[in-house]
Amino acid sequence: MYDELQLPFLFNCWKHHKIFIKQRIVEYTCLGEDGFYTLKKGLKQIGESQTDLYLGELQPFEIASEISYLLKRDGMYEEREYTAWVKSGKTFHQILTLKDGSFWTLRLGTEPGRYIHFHPGRYSPLTIRVKAMLLKTAIVVIVRAGIYKGQPDNLPVINEARKFFFAAPPLKNLLPGKGVIKIIELLR
Secondary structure, X not given: OOOOOXXXXXXXXXXXXXXXXXXXXXXXXXXXXXXXXXXXXXXXXXXXXXXEEEOOOXXXXXXXXXXXXXXXXXXXXXXXXXXXXXXXXXXXXXXXXXXXXXXXEEEEEEEOOEEEEEEEOOOOOOEEXXXXXXXXXXXXXXXXXHHHOOOOOOHHHHHHHHHHHHOOOOOOOOOOOOHHHHHHHHHO
């Protein structure tokens, strides 16, 4: 989930980081059918609700590094101070703005030692809000198209992936630049 990030950070790259997802798409495609079928484990980390996907150029470790710098600068990096700071807000989260203009929501982590949980702020610059099923469908069809040398923006292919991977109902149509087509275009 947080791959290269060291303690105390918690960040779900599968839900929130376009570059990470694009790298996984390439890796799974290169594995052929084995990659296609092992993809399910990563997709589970995306969950079932809407998510904010960061589209910027900062890598996860760069985001964590910048957050670390800002928290240390303001005396909020250590667990006790960080916890008090996050809890001081009405909604038990705080927002930090990074050098690329994106802003990030900071919460309390739920895993041992990973008390700094961050994700893109809702409607932050350099992010889009996306339904989890659309994101997962786009990933699957791009990997499938890479393995089988097909096109990911094909309604029968998309519906086959939705049925096989997610037992989801078929889509009736595809609109250029909208829905799953928009996400496919972002991740290609």
